[in-house]
Amino acid sequence: MVGIVIISHSRTLAEGAAEVARTMGVGKAVVEPAGGDAEGRLGTSIDLVEQAVAAANDGDGVVLLADIGSSVLTAKTLIEDAGDDVLLADAPLVEGSVAAASMAAAGAGLAAVHAAAESARDHRKAG
Amino acid sequence: MNAAAFAAWIRHTAELVSADAGRLTRLDAAIGDGDHGHNLDRGFRAAAEALPDGVPPGKVLMAAGRSIVSRTGGASGPLYGTALRRAGKAVGDAGDVGAAGLGAALRAALDGVQELGKAAEGDKTMVDALAPAVAAYEAALADGSGLADCVRAAADAAAKGADDTVLMQARKGRASYLGPRSVGHMDPGAASTALVLRGLADVAGEG
Incomplete structure (x- = not known):
């Protein structure tokens, strides 16, 4: 299954977004958070992101x-x-x-999951 | 410049950034998120501590870039890290880098930064120091100057480029949310780029 990694400045924001995405992926989608810096403060750590990518990638x-x-x-x-x-x-x-989690849980391939994520740009909330 | 000279540059730049971290952070506090000096200090310190021995200049630059990406924490980590890694790739396996080779490395660094950050000149970013520096280096090289003079021209152009960002309105990063209110402050990334190139000029002048 295609995996998803959520990169945020905030550990809790990444974990929260992953929680929502996993639920929408009906518990099947693999969603790994990579939030904050290596010490858990606000920031970004490429090492944490690499670990999350490794954990999320089952080959698909x-x-x-x-x-x-x-x-x-x-x-x-x-x-x-x-x-x-x-x-x-x-x-x-x-x-x-x-x-992305919804599409991944449906068993779609990498290109389809990527396209689903990008289609979310166009979801209007007002007007 | 040999590998020892490039390693000396990274160590000297780490000292310059450390000494100026307060100023860089204050510049960043005015229009950014107020962590630039602290972040870059951490990144260059890590790079200086992890410099490999017995490898050619290209490998020194790539190792420093990797440390900076890993340890810096802010947007400057990927940007400076990419700059150093692209410079390292451009240098290749050469044991000694001459004036033309260093010019090509600086050009590759600029290309890498622009590819990653999508910033153009005038956006009030580090590109506004790095692009004029590369242009000045190449102009000096075309006039027949040696490496040390080319680097001095680049460092002077970077310092002027950083000064020129004061009047610019930011179009990238957090500062861009401020619109016209970003005018009147020097871009911290341009300021640190001027510092990094000043460090290179100091080291090249000694060699």
């Missing part, structure tokens, strides 16, 4: 969701060294994670 690939700033740059830096089975979704964190 991983989609990364990132919040802002250094989370996004860290994801892109990691992808530069990773194989082509790790993709960053250009998507809002919570909506993208939920969409």
Whole structure:
């Protein structure tokens, strides 16, 4: 199954988004949080993200969701060294994670899960 | 420049960043999230402590880049880390890097930073120090200057580039949320880039 990694500046934000995404993935989707720096403070740790990617990847690939700033740059830096089975979704964190987890739980492949995450950009909330 | 000179640059830059961490953090507190000096101090300190021995300059740069990505914590980690790693890749296996080789490495670093951060000149980022520095280096090289003079020209251009960010309105990072209110402050990433290149000029001048 395609795995999902949620990268946030905050450990609790990553864990909370992962909790929501896992529920929407009906308990089947593999969603790994990678939040905060190595000491658990606000920040980003590429080592934590690498560990989460390794934990989420069962061979079918991983989609990364990132919040802002250094989370996004860290994801892109990691992808530069990773194989082509790790993709960053250009998507809002919570909506993208939920969409990706839903599609992954349905047994879809990497490209479809990535596309589902990116489709979450267009979900309007007002107007 | 040989591997020892590049290692000396990383160690010297770590000292410069450490000494100026308070100023960089204050600049960042004005328009960013107020951690730039502290983060970069941690990153360069880690890089200086983990410098490998007995490897060519390219490997020194790539090891320093890896340490900085791992330990810095903010957006400057991936950006400086990518800059150093791309520079290291550009240098390749050369045992000694001449003026042309260092120019190519600096150009590769700039390309890497722009590819990752998607910033253009005028966006009020580290690119506003690094891009004029690379241009000044290449102009000096074309005039027949040696490595030390090329690096001095780059460092001077980076310092001016950092000063010029004061009047710019930010279009990247947290500062961009402030719109016109970001004008009137120097970009902390441009300031630290000027510092890193000043460190390179100090080391190149000795060699």
